[in-house]
Amino acid sequence: MKRFFLTGIGIIGVIQLLLAQSVQVIAHRGDWRDAPENSVLAVKEAIALGVDMVEVDLQMTKDSVVVIMHDGTIDRTTDGKGKPSDYTFAELRRFHLKNGLGRVTPHMIPTLEEIMLAARGKVWVNLDKSFNYYREAYAVLRKTGTLNQALFKTDVPYGEAYARYGHLLDSILFMPVINLDRPGAKEILDEYLVKLKPYATELNFTSDTSAILKHPEEITKWGTKIWINSLWASLNAGHDDDTAVDGDDIKDSWGWILGRGATLIQTDRPRELLAYLRKEKLHK
Numbered sequence: 001m002k003r004f005f006l007t008g009i010g011i012i013g014v015i016q017l018l019l020a021q022s023v024q025v026i027a028h029r030g031d032w033r034d035a036p037e038n039s040v041l042a043v044k045e046a047i048a049l050g051v052d053m054v055e056v057d058l059q060m061t062k063d064s065v066v067v068i069m070h071d072g073t074i075d076r077t078t079d080g081k082g083k084p085s086d087y088t089f090a091e092l093r094r095f096h097l098k099n100g101l102g103r104v105t106p107h108m109i110p111t112l113e114e115i116m117l118a119a120r121g122k123v124w125v126n127l128d129k130s131f132n133y134y135r136e137a138y139a140v141l142r143k144t145g146t147l148n149q150a151l152f153k154t155d156v157p158y159g160e161a162y163a164r165y166g167h168l169l170d171s172i173l174f175m176p177v178i179n180l181d182r183p184g185a186k187e188i189l190d191e192y193l194v195k196l197k198p199y200a201t202e203l204n205f206t207s208d209t210s211a212i213l214k215h216p217e218e219i220t221k222w223g224t225k226i227w228i229n230s231l232w233a234s235l236n237a238g239h240d241d242d243t244a245v246d247g248d249d250i251k252d253s254w255g256w257i258l259g260r261g262a263t264l265i266q267t268d269r270p271r272e273l274l275a276y277l278r279k280e281k282l283h284k
Helices: 002-020 040-049 112-119 131-144 158-171 185-195 241-245 254-259 270-279
Strands: 024-028 053-060 066-068 124-128 150-154 173-179 200-204 225-229 262-267
Touching: 024 040, 024 270, 040 053, 040 112, 040 270, 053 112, 053 131, 066 112, 066 131, 112 124, 112 131, 131 150, 131 158, 158 173, 158 185, 173 185, 185 200, 241 270, 254 262, 254 270, 262 270
Parallel strands: 024 053, 024 262, 053 124, 124 150, 150 173, 173 200, 200 225, 225 262
Antiparallel strands: 053 066
């Protein structure tokens, strides 16, 4: 297995991984296979698995409480209807989260504060859909003492992010999301690297032919890590979790991603990815 893995990612990839020493695993919406997505329990279950980071999605209630919900409405994931912003936080707590089978559970929609308290001192938190709520989220992180455990992100160019948030960008751990299929992707990426030197850069792509993927050292030389999602095929040109687990082809999935210099992988299969990385001595 070791020889197969090394062949799969190439010499450059091996060197980068040895330098990085460890690959960080991010559980998408927590461990949603064993708990309702974006719930406190999903975060706790992911922590128990040994992940390095959990991803959650931010929304805001009518009375400006930052809560965790992926969709623009609560229809799919709860026994309620409407937008989170239609309700005060107290009103929103009347509803209950559904599990992956659509069954209603006792669990309620959590606040960002509850998530950060569950994660404090244990794992990082990736704040997806957070661009509209940076200031409110920042206040929650300050209150909970978790500012060094949360990663803010956006897919807008640097100029737009700076125009909205200015020097707040210098006070947070930040990751631009770069769509490699987008015209001008390299220019957007380069501006972030030069002006902000972000903690990481998330690369999304439906085609794996971008020159950026062929030269990951052009990103990592800035001290910026590379993040690639292994969850949906549309984010990684088919080098996804299902290829690894259901297709039993690690070389063309996680191995391929590692070979592009990624040391952060967001996954819907945290248990299996962790087992693979530990076998390869790339995770504690």
